[in-house]
Amino acid sequence: MTDRPHYGRYLRIDELLSLQRPPGADGNARELLHHDELVFIAVHQVHELWFRLILHELAHARDILGRQGAFAGRPAVAEEDVPRAVDALDRTVTILQTLPDAFGVLETMAPTSFLAFRDALVPASGFQSVQFRELEILLGLRDEMRPAVGYQDALDPTERERVNRRLGEMTLAEALYDWLRRTPIELAFPGFVDAYVRAFDAYVDRQIALQRQNVHLTETQREDAARKLASQKDQCRAFLTGHDDARNRAHASFLFIATYRDEPLLRWPYQLVDKVAELEEHLRLWRFRHVRMVERMIGVRVGTGGSPGVDYLDRAVTMARIFGGVLEARTFLLEPSLLPPLPNPDIVRFAFR
Numbered sequence: 001m002t003d004r005p006h007y008g009r010y011l012r013i014d015e016l017l018s019l020q021r022p023p024g025a026d027g028n029a030r031e032l033l034h035h036d037e038l039v040f041i042a043v044h045q046v047h048e049l050w051f052r053l054i055l056h057e058l059a060h061a062r063d064i065l066g067r068q069g070a071f072a073g074r075p076a077v078a079e080e081d082v083p084r085a086v087d088a089l090d091r092t093v094t095i096l097q098t099l100p101d102a103f104g105v106l107e108t109m110a111p112t113s114f115l116a117f118r119d120a121l122v123p124a125s126g127f128q129s130v131q132f133r134e135l136e137i138l139l140g141l142r143d144e145m146r147p148a149v150g151y152q153d154a155l156d157p158t159e160r161e162r163v164n165r166r167l168g169e170m171t172l173a174e175a176l177y178d179w180l181r182r183t184p185i186e187l188a189f190p191g192f193v194d195a196y197v198r199a200f201d202a203y204v205d206r207q208i209a210l211q212r213q214n215v216h217l218t219e220t221q222r223e224d225a226a227r228k229l230a231s232q233k234d235q236c237r238a239f240l241t242g243h244d245d246a247r248n249r250a251h252a253s254f255l256f257i258a259t260y261r262d263e264p265l266l267r268w269p270y271q272l273v274d275k276v277a278e279l280e281e282h283l284r285l286w287r288f289r290h291v292r293m294v295e296r297m298i299g300v301r302v303g304t305g306g307s308p309g310v311d312y313l314d315r316a317v318t319m320a321r322i323f324g325g326v327l328e329a330r331t332f333l334l335e336p337s338l339l340p341p342l343p344n345p346d347i348v349r350f351a352f353r
């Protein structure tokens with residue numbers, strides 16, 4: 001063997017290719033039980049490799065935005081670091097977009113072929129994917145956003161320790177909100193929140209007037225629509241002023257960034273919050289795609305991990321919403337011409353120094 005880099009040694013291909021045979025009862029690698037057991041193993045392993053990269057990227061984005069350590073008194077995130085966080089999230093989104101294709105490969109396996117080796121898997125299950133749990137936790141998924149099934153019980157002690165370590169770290173959602181909260185919007189627009197609420201009220205009043213003229217509705221339906229629209233004024237106020245100070249400020253920053261996104265210095269911040277929304281969308285699409293594959297493969301059988309299977313997984317698609325605030329904010333977006341021009345636009349424009 002030489003010290004010269006060599007494809008197989010650098011990538012440790014021999015080791016990698018020795019990992020597609022599961023341990024048997026004696027602890028040694030056993031023979032595959034069916035021709036299709038290899039595709040089952042490979043698609044899972046491919047996922048775990050991508051999960052590994054996703055964790056690497058998410059931690060990078062979180063570290064940039066959150067600057068690890070005490071929450072209070074940290075300096076603002078350097079302008080030039082925001083694109084780096086966007087790049088890390090962009091890579092994550094791209095991976096999440098490609099993962100469902102691997103489910104397509106797995107679906108070339110007939111459900112009856114899966115049944116030939118499925119019993120040998122019990123009680124193992126994707127439910128025990130530690131990296132997936134780490135990924136959820138690092139993003140900011142909290143227990144109340146999960147269907148009520150205790151995943152921790154299915155893990156062994158070292159896996160539980162890894163999960164607990166993640167639970168003690170700052171999450172991407174916390175780092176994002178902390179970064180948003182520190183955006184100095186009052187320098188560019190003193191009194192932004194009051195101006196926004198006034199503009200939103202005026203917008204809703206116009207929507208109400210339009211619905212009152214809607215010839216396709218009965219009088220009662222027109223009044224119902226008007227009432228629902230009017231309640232959005234309260235929702236917008238609550239979004240901007242009904243939480244603790246830090247969250248109110250983060251929500252105001254989001255609306256500010258989205259409204260004035262054409263200003264040069266707001267372009268990257270806008271990309272960042274939009275990437276977060278895209279990430280949530282694709283994680284949910286992955287869950288949805290996984291459960292549709294599961295349904296096609298095992299119907300509504302109980303999972304090998306013992307959960308109610310498809311029913312459990314479908315509930316997770318609906319419940320696991322991490323960046324709800326960033327998405328909720330979209331309900332209150334306005335077309336920019338409805339807002340006053342920025343009082344101090346130079347704050348968010350480029351300048352040669």
Ligand code: HEM
Binds near residue numbers: 048151303305
């Ligand atoms: C034949 C293919 C597959 C079937 C039938 C299947 C079935 C299931 C079922 C029934 C569950 C619920 C837990 C349980 O009771 O077992 C589950 C969870 C899970 N599976 Fe799969 N799965 C398949 C392939 C995959 C693949 C390729 C991955 C990639 C890593 C994966 C990742 C996961 C994850 C992460 C969970 C936990 C989801 C959560 O708790 O929200 N599964 N799977």
